[in-house]
Amino acid sequence: MRALLLRDLRLALRAGGGFGLALAFFLIVVVLVPFSVGPQTALLSVIAPGILWLGALLACLLSLDRLLALDFEDGTLDLMVTAPLPLEAALSVKALAHWLTTGLPLVLVAPVLGLMLNFAPGGYVWLVASLALGTPALSVIGTFGAALTVGIKRGGLLLSLLVLPLYVPTLIFGAEAARRGAAGLDATTPLLLLAGITLATIACMPFASATVLRMGLR
């Protein structure tokens, strides 16, 4: 399993691995928002939590179709299914590698970009906490979507449509936690719900992903 994690990280960091893709997209969204809504700092600081969360979610979505499609095209998935590694574990590891190369950089860069949106100074802890708790769920759910569409050529659009509804609860509670933190309110409840969603998806989703992937490979 460590071999698979290291291989995925190495592939992501090498040329053409798509490591910077999500990060660049997130940056572009957040940089463009002040231009599109105008330079009103009061308005920006109101919408900042929502924009940051939406940007992170879309950036995550953007990199999903590479998650399994590349391994499917070169035959690695077939070989992986016949390997001694349980498919559930392999998919969990792939989701972890996706989070480390996509979600984690987004979490780390979010405070910097928050500054550009005039994010309320007291809310940074909550923003980072909500993203750190929420983005793993995005990767795990995304792995399920990728497994579901694995046999389909250019299935990126279908993947997005399938995954978006599953992302909604995470987005609602994540953005709510960040908003409350920025407004100086108690954000514990949405954070706990967010953590609950993430833990539940990490526990259950790999089994669903492995099942649909086995069907998809037939």
Added chain:
Amino acid sequence: MELHVTDLNLARAGVPVLTGVSFALQPGKALILRGPNGAGKTTLLRTIAGLQDALSGHITGAEDRIAYAGHADGLKAMLSVSENLTFWAQVFGQRSIVDALAAYALEPLAERFAGTLSAGQKRRLGLARLLVTGRPLWVLDEPTVSLDAQAVAMFADAVRAHLAGGGAALIATHIDLGLDAEVFDISPFRATTNTRAGASDEAFL
């Protein structure tokens, strides 16, 4: 442990292709699978490898003992030859890739990215992967595609060494490998019925 295939009925994309396939494969033996294009060789091999389900019938002695090599080699273009092999060795719990590199004369290419290899070199790397799995039963689908005569000889040597070590091999191929192996022609098992009993979307119609 023998591989036993009993009364296997197979479908591809919902259309039955083979019915009543039965054979056995003892350790130390190889079985060459023959049949015209579209006869169902790949379907049979994928079913034995556990990648798809049979309509009916039994396969014993295959689970967790198989190293499968299909049409695609499962190589990562942006990893070097030795990184590709090391990955599979670690997945299968093996340590050394030295023997596998030597068997297919891949040492001079060890540090090259797999994406820069020629088609034949890629195939040699894909076949070298079998040696680092440590699995006793090789299931190979057209393993000699894009290999030159010299590489085919390397492959035949590797199979002979594998058989001598108590392994077994099931190979679908059209060329003569010079192996002392039984030939199993699957064309008599061609399914004639026009039922759509194996349609994968059956449940949704």
